[in-house]
Amino acid sequence: MTVAGRSLCIGFAGSASALLAGAALVWLPLVAQAEVVDITWQEGGRFERRLTVAPGKFAELCGALRTGQLVHWSFESDGAMNFNIHYHVGKEVRYPSQKEQILRLQGDLTVDSAQDYCWMWVNKSPNPIELAVALATK
Numbered sequence: 001m002t003v004a005g006r007s008l009c010i011g012f013a014g015s016a017s018a019l020l021a022g023a024a025l026v027w028l029p030l031v032a033q034a035e036v037v038d039i040t041w042q043e044g045g046r047f048e049r050r051l052t053v054a055p056g057k058f059a060e061l062c063g064a065l066r067t068g069q070l071v072h073w074s075f076e077s078d079g080a081m082n083f084n085i086h087y088h089v090g091k092e093v094r095y096p097s098q099k100e101q102i103l104r105l106q107g108d109l110t111v112d113s114a115q116d117y118c119w120m121w122v123n124k125s126p127n128p129i130e131l132a133v134a135l136a137t138k
Helices: 016-031
Strands: 035-038 046-053 058-065 070-089 092-110 115-122 129-137
Antiparallel strands (some): 070 129
8 A cells, every 4th residue: 555655564463553553653744744824814904823833843824925015924922933934036035034932023024026925933842832823914
């Protein structure tokens, strides 16, 4: 059997619980993925999201913005994470904002170039971190 490009060979020479434990170990890496969320603006130009960022993983909120647009953003978390706002120009990554090991922050992003912009948090801790994010266009 093949799952996500991995060949699986499961033997039946053991208890059902051993079989389930083996299957869980095979599936575990497939479940523990980073989270990428498309920004979908709600009425009034707002976007809010609560996320749990797994240990060693990241969360990223991305969406298209137009030149001259202003976005007020804020976030708060229950553990320190690395944070950035970035966009890509060819192979180059540009960072309008970048901070390390921070719990909360707010600011305004004035869009210089029509691009897909991403707000990104990286959890380098051994514990899951709860994150609350709010974006508002003006």
